[in-house]
Amino acid sequence: MPLPNIDQEYFVDFLVKLLNIASPTGFAEPAVAFVEKELSQFNQLQLTRTRKGALVAKWAVESDLTPAALTAHVDTLGAVVKEIKSNGRLRLSRIGGIQWNTVETEGVWVFTSKGEKIRGSVLVDTASGHVHGAEGSKTLRDADHMEVRLDVRTTSEKETRELGISIGDCVAFDPRVEVTNGFIRSRFLDDKACVANVVAAIKSMAEAGLTPARTVYFHISNYEEVGHGAAAGIPSEVAELVTVDMAVVGEGQESDEFNATLCIKDGGGVYHEGLNKKMRALAEKHNIPYKTDVYTFYASDGEAFWSAGGDVALALIGPGIDASHNYERTHTEGLVATTNWIMAYLLSE
Numbered sequence: 001m002p003l004p005n006i007d008q009e010y011f012v013d014f015l016v017k018l019l020n021i022a023s024p025t026g027f028a029e030p031a032v033a034f035v036e037k038e039l040s041q042f043n044q045l046q047l048t049r050t051r052k053g054a055l056v057a058k059w060a061v062e063s064d065l066t067p068a069a070l071t072a073h074v075d076t077l078g079a080v081v082k083e084i085k086s087n088g089r090l091r092l093s094r095i096g097g098i099q100w101n102t103v104e105t106e107g108v109w110v111f112t113s114k115g116e117k118i119r120g121s122v123l124v125d126t127a128s129g130h131v132h133g134a135e136g137s138k139t140l141r142d143a144d145h146m147e148v149r150l151d152v153r154t155t156s157e158k159e160t161r162e163l164g165i166s167i168g169d170c171v172a173f174d175p176r177v178e179v180t181n182g183f184i185r186s187r188f189l190d191d192k193a194c195v196a197n198v199v200a201a202i203k204s205m206a207e208a209g210l211t212p213a214r215t216v217y218f219h220i221s222n223y224e225e226v227g228h229g230a231a232a233g234i235p236s237e238v239a240e241l242v243t244v245d246m247a248v249v250g251e252g253q254e255s256d257e258f259n260a261t262l263c264i265k266d267g268g269g270v271y272h273e274g275l276n277k278k279m280r281a282l283a284e285k286h287n288i289p290y291k292t293d294v295y296t297f298y299a300s301d302g303e304a305f306w307s308a309g310g311d312v313a314l315a316l317i318g319p320g321i322d323a324s325h326n327y328e329r330t331h332t333e334g335l336v337a338t339t340n341w342i343m344a345y346l347l348s349e
């Protein structure tokens with residue numbers, strides 16, 4: 001049976017909207033709610049939330065086959081206000097592993113605990129070329145030297161506090177989304193691209209009148225970037241878990257932006273040989289362009305479930321993302337390949 005068509009216009013539109021919703025880990029609720037609203041249009045799905053706030057969509061099917069699950073995460077790197085400096089600017093504490101040099105001069109929103117948004121940007125504290133000259137480029141880009149300059153009048157800690165900003169407020173970096181020639185360039189394609197893959201697969205299947213071969217749980221994780229997203233929320237009846245997360249593109253990597261990748265091993269260990277074989281066979285059967293790869297500085301939400309005691313066969317697939325955790329980029333070809341692979345898996349017995 002051929003795979004159903006993917007509505008690429010819808011896919012890109014959904015992904016761009018999702019990318020533009022700020023959702024650092026711990027503050028990802030608006031993005032989870034956005035996905036929840038999108039999935040609520042499919043009455044095949046039963047939507048629930050975990051206590052931790054993850055979204056679980058169950059597509060129940062009459063079948064003797066044991067249920068399966070897929071997980072993708074909607075939370076991203078970000079920061080919180082660590083300290084308000086005497087000059088009124090903010091010192092940050094990072095959420096996840098963003099590197100300071102990659103957000104230098106980036107626009108940010110500070111979300112206050114009272115629900116207000118305040119605009120600003122990230123600068124090194126020796127930013128002015130006319131003040132510091134060549135010395136500015138020697139300043140270490142680290143937590144002590146990077147600060148947020150707010151686009152409101154403040155020159156003191158007191159004035160900044162009076163704006164409603166307090167320690168622990170969420171700081172979200174602008175994603176800067178651009179779509180050109182099939183390339184999608186944005187921060188946080190990790191892992192919003194894969195959330196869009198999962199949603200697009202559900203939509204394509206539903207509109208084609210198809211159902212999965214077994215009951216499937218779609219787990220939209222909200223704590224992946226800090227290491228424990230899918231540790232909870234995968235029902236114990238699930239026998240196979242497919243993690244859908246970005247593939248690593250760069251020097252020494254096999255993955256690219258035009259293929260999907262099956263990760264065999266990453267920093268968190270080795271995946272399940274049996275499920276890997278099944279995924280490869282599905283890709284070959286449906287002519288899905290794919291690579292296999294090994295990631296060094298990487299651990300997945302599926303491994304978080306394994307570490308938490310989850311007893312499943314586990315695989316990791318995803319589209320190639322260039323310059324991950326930096327200013328990322330991928331291509332619709334890799335995204336289509338991943339969506340097709342998800343559908344092939346859902347339909348397989």
Ligand SMILES: [Zn+2]
Nearest residue numbers: 190191245246
């Ligand atoms: Zn990820």
